[in-house]
Amino acid sequence: MSTLDSKVPGGPLKDKWTTYKDKIDLVNPANKRKIDIIVIGTGLAGGSASATLAEQGYNVKAFCYQDSPRRAHSIAAQGGINAAKNYQGDGDSNYRLFYDTVKGGDYRSREANVYRLAEVSSNIIDQCVAQGVPFARDYGGLLDNRSFGGVLVSRTFYAKGQTGQQLLLGAYSAMNRQIARGKIEMYNRHEMLDIVKVDGKARGIIARNLITGELERHSAHAVVIASGGYGNLYFLSTNAMGSNVTAAWKTHKKGAYFANPCFTQIHPTCIPRSGDYQSKLTLMSESLRNDGRIWVPAKLEDVKAIREGKKKPTDLSEDERDYYLERRYPAFGNLVPRDVASRAAKERCDAGFGVNKTGEAVYLDFKSAIERYGKEQAKIHNEENASAQRIYDLGKDIVEAKYGNLFQMYEKIVDEDPYKTPMMIYPATHYTMGGLWVDYNLMTTVKGCYAIGEANFSDHGANRLGASALMQGLADGYFVLPYTIGDYLSHDIRTGAIPTDTTAFEEAENSVKDTLDKLVNTGGTKAVDYFHKKLGNIIWNKVGMSRNETGLKEAIAEIQELRADFWKNVRVPGGTHEVNRELEKAGRVADFLELGELFAKDALTREESCGGHFREESVEIDGPQKGEAKRDDENYTFVSAWEYKGLPSDAVLHKEELKYENIELKQRSYK
Amino acid sequence: MNLTLKIWRQKDAKSPGKMVTYPISNIEGHMSFLEMMDILNDELIEKGEEPVAFDHDCREGICGMCSMYINGEAHGPDRRVTTCQLHMRMFKDGETIHIEPFRANSFPVVKDLMVDRGAFDRIQQAGGYISVNTSGNTQDANSLPIPKADADLAMDAATCIGCGACVATCKNSSAMLFVSAKVSQYALLPQGQVEAKDRVINMVNQMDIEGFGNCTNTGACEVECPKGISLDNIARMNRELIKAKA
Numbered sequence A: 001m002s003t004l005d006s007k008v009p010g011g012p013l014k015d016k017w018t019t020y021k022d023k024i025d026l027v028n029p030a031n032k033r034k035i036d037i038i039v040i041g042t043g044l045a046g047g048s049a050s051a052t053l054a055e056q057g058y059n060v061k062a063f064c065y066q067d068s069p070r071r072a073h074s075i076a077a078q079g080g081i082n083a084a085k086n087y088q089g090d091g092d093s094n095y096r097l098f099y100d101t102v103k104g105g106d107y108r109s110r111e112a113n114v115y116r117l118a119e120v121s122s123n124i125i126d127q128c129v130a131q132g133v134p135f136a137r138d139y140g141g142l143l144d145n146r147s148f149g150g151v152l153v154s155r156t157f158y159a160k161g162q163t164g165q166q167l168l169l170g171a172y173s174a175m176n177r178q179i180a181r182g183k184i185e186m187y188n189r190h191e192m193l194d195i196v197k198v199d200g201k202a203r204g205i206i207a208r209n210l211i212t213g214e215l216e217r218h219s220a221h222a223v224v225i226a227s228g229g230y231g232n233l234y235f236l237s238t239n240a241m242g243s244n245v246t247a248a249w250k251t252h253k254k255g256a257y258f259a260n261p262c263f264t265q266i267h268p269t270c271i272p273r274s275g276d277y278q279s280k281l282t283l284m285s286e287s288l289r290n291d292g293r294i295w296v297p298a299k300l301e302d303v304k305a306i307r308e309g310k311k312k313p314t315d316l317s318e319d320e321r322d323y324y325l326e327r328r329y330p331a332f333g334n335l336v337p338r339d340v341a342s343r344a345a346k347e348r349c350d351a352g353f354g355v356n357k358t359g360e361a362v363y364l365d366f367k368s369a370i371e372r373y374g375k376e377q378a379k380i381h382n383e384e385n386a387s388a389q390r391i392y393d394l395g396k397d398i399v400e401a402k403y404g405n406l407f408q409m410y411e412k413i414v415d416e417d418p419y420k421t422p423m424m425i426y427p428a429t430h431y432t433m434g435g436l437w438v439d440y441n442l443m444t445t446v447k448g449c450y451a452i453g454e455a456n457f458s459d460h461g462a463n464r465l466g467a468s469a470l471m472q473g474l475a476d477g478y479f480v481l482p483y484t485i486g487d488y489l490s491h492d493i494r495t496g497a498i499p500t501d502t503t504a505f506e507e508a509e510n511s512v513k514d515t516l517d518k519l520v521n522t523g524g525t526k527a528v529d530y531f532h533k534k535l536g537n538i539i540w541n542k543v544g545m546s547r548n549e550t551g552l553k554e555a556i557a558e559i560q561e562l563r564a565d566f567w568k569n570v571r572v573p574g575g576t577h578e579v580n581r582e583l584e585k586a587g588r589v590a591d592f593l594e595l596g597e598l599f600a601k602d603a604l605t606r607e608e609s610c611g612g613h614f615r616e617e618s619v620e621i622d623g624p625q626k627g628e629a630k631r632d633d634e635n636y637t638f639v640s641a642w643e644y645k646g647l648p649s650d651a652v653l654h655k656e657e658l659k660y661e662n663i664e665l666k667q668r669s670y671k
Numbered sequence B: 001m002n003l004t005l006k007i008w009r010q011k012d013a014k015s016p017g018k019m020v021t022y023p024i025s026n027i028e029g030h031m032s033f034l035e036m037m038d039i040l041n042d043e044l045i046e047k048g049e050e051p052v053a054f055d056h057d058c059r060e061g062i063c064g065m066c067s068m069y070i071n072g073e074a075h076g077p078d079r080r081v082t083t084c085q086l087h088m089r090m091f092k093d094g095e096t097i098h099i100e101p102f103r104a105n106s107f108p109v110v111k112d113l114m115v116d117r118g119a120f121d122r123i124q125q126a127g128g129y130i131s132v133n134t135s136g137n138t139q140d141a142n143s144l145p146i147p148k149a150d151a152d153l154a155m156d157a158a159t160c161i162g163c164g165a166c167v168a169t170c171k172n173s174s175a176m177l178f179v180s181a182k183v184s185q186y187a188l189l190p191q192g193q194v195e196a197k198d199r200v201i202n203m204v205n206q207m208d209i210e211g212f213g214n215c216t217n218t219g220a221c222e223v224e225c226p227k228g229i230s231l232d233n234i235a236r237m238n239r240e241l242i243k244a245k246a
């Protein structure tokens, strides 16, 4: 086992980034014109990076599998983006945002990266406003904020329930300006299927044109992977149908270490599944926990009555309800971090208190909020004797203004009016903290290959706090990578254009071609989804919200078997040289079948509970924290970085020891 | 529910297409329209036939990728939803459902139900942005207060998902609702005013180059738009254009 060099600069935490920027090598404007950069992905991370690098003068080639860069999955983010602006004067600061993020991540992230993230967070808001992003404002015309889980300040900026959409359209507009100038060449409906290395450096990719099926060679001086997260490993998740691990996985297979694969976020507030045909799960933004109260009936007989349709949730009086988060965590209540909230929901449902037919749902109730806002409004409007109905109406207006689109989405899916009856929610896979290992420069262990946004592992440790993925994606793309990549490329100004008619490109193209041919010629009989659903089931049941040694070992064996079955029995109709959606899916599922095993192996190796990774063997036995997750700092304060060696079972573990110089490691208590 | 589907099948942009009939059974009301299509496709694959190609990604009404013309309506019979948010409870047992791609000369069919909406990107590239570089030195976000009413209207316009239902619905295949939503967002905000004139002229110009039809104020786009983009935006864009050309 080797130790990994994170290349964190020396000096005090607060000065690291500034000093680093002052000292790095720069590329002069004339030379930037001679340098090409490939960016895989046009989400917040890839979109912001492409635009900024092109503004600086580099030639950017950007790729996405959708028909337009504007449709990357960042578009779906709802709740908001954090920044340490302290506009509310509630004591926020860069340090506090840094501290909250490290603590929220259960002390498994790298201090220097997180501090830098907090430091540039304010710039993001300024930049986005300058681009015309219509953030929510108060009546004074200033920016409004809301709170998210795991923190005690209000630092989340938002644009109704469509924050990701508005931020992405901002980055997209910045890209459009550069596309118009010819500085970004945009490749829509293209999928990267391999990375090409020349003399140990990333020098290009093989991409499939998803319309013609043609394989294309693209070269560059550096390659940036911004391909998002791999939550679709679970089949059902809140990710888009096309979200995948392929770009990251192919890079891993070419030498990039994969870090903390098992660190996944299961989000507490999603619409429960309704049947086997279900193709994806829909998130109800965490912002709802600002005003919604989570509960299940206190008595099992009420649960039964509700399931049988004999009682409605609204029939239950206050003392017949168990607001279990408020009960267990009085300090943070409904705003505990996501991993804690999810496990608590699972605990209640496992104990038989789930409120829907499948027994996998809890209530998220807005009754108190509607009443509270209604009373407040009545006061503002000087209506001292407002009737209960009037108070309800006034309160409903406020809730509608805040969350209207989410309530509408809920109603369309579930066919129930959430203003009248509490929402039903259950945890679902949402985000992957793990990803390609990167150093302080965001470079992977492949020289010249960078990973940004959800595709890397860097900032969220074992659990991500709400509204911090958008922040990280834009921090990486607008403010970090454009500096760090320049330092690397300053040594490449004499290289000249990279030719693609070389053996390295030819070999990569041939191996991609072989895989595609194999997929359309297996002669099997089962659709790709059959395998994907099976894989999802294994992962959800055995590597989901809680994990144990026996289950993990079974999962590994089952995935190996499923993978073999897939390559024998999958059926992909059609050919490789045409639009072939099944072929696209098959390639992605093939990679998930490999990642899945490493994922379980990583979970097996980490014999502690931390953040979203809960090992049943590692819980507090007694004391005030009884039953809560137990971290093992003595043995596991490290990042697991896996090296590819052929089969996932042969992957080799490397450790990056995490040093905490500015924060004291403590048990995470939200009590 | 048992249903009869009549679906547009077209091998690629160059080949002619035709409607093909598929019976489908055991469909539940809680299924989304696309989940029903998934079931059909899995059945086709198991029979060794080619599945129906259609665009989709987020499946929650925000990416703007899904684009079907169902029983003569863009995104189907429900209001304020995209195809991916449409649920089978909107249909009756025994019903025949016609499923076609979005049709417009500027949106050529790629395969089956997939179309090419690249024209929308090119219109945005013609001016749908504010020219500001990323520097880290932009002014503090709160140094420019914006009246809440204006910010809210800008947000309403900005929620357009670029799906193209407005174009598919319009008898003239006009893209006015889409273009005016973007123009309005910027027209309502103080940022980027210095380039407002060029923006509207260039975007409208590109819209014409792409071959979208003229607006004759039928209002069909507003009815079918899944995001409720208002016709007021078209009026605002016309004002902006007149101002810019004056």
Ligand SMILES: Cc1cc2nc3c(=O)[nH]c(=O)nc-3n(C[C@H](O)[C@H](O)[C@H](O)COP(=O)(O)OP(=O)(O)OC[C@H]3O[C@@H](n4cnc5c(N)ncnc54)[C@H](O)[C@@H]3O)c2cc1C
Pocket: A040, A041, A042, A043, A044, A045, A046, A047, A063, A064, A065, A066, A069, A071, A072, A073, A074, A075, A076, A077, A078, A079, A080, A081, A163, A164, A190, A191, A192, A193, A226, A227, A228, A229, A238, A239, A240, A243, A244, A246, A247, A283, A285, A430, A431, A452, A453, A454, A455, A466, A467, A468, A469, A470, A471, A473
């Ligand atoms: C429903 C939902 C709500 C969320 N809400 C919030 C929130 O409120 N606040 C918050 O901070 N975070 C939120 N998140 C998390 C956050 O949205 C994501 O982590 C973040 O947007 C990821 O951005 P990204 O740029 O890394 O990747 P993405 O936006 O996923 O972009 C990936 C890009 O890579 C491209 N790509 C992928 N593979 C390939 C390939 N092989 N070849 C070519 N291109 C490829 C895709 O086309 C796409 O352009 C939410 C996530 C979800 C799912």
Ligand code: SF4
Pocket: B159, B160, B161, B162, B163, B164, B165, B166, B167, B177, B178, B181, B224, B225, B226, B227, B228, B229
């Ligand atoms: S205006 Fe409405 S219908 Fe037209 S592209 Fe935008 S969201 Fe779609």
Ligand code: FES
Pocket: B055, B056, B057, B058, B059, B060, B061, B062, B063, B064, B065, B066, B082, B083, B084, B085
């Ligand atoms: S699939 Fe994204 S809007 Fe329908």
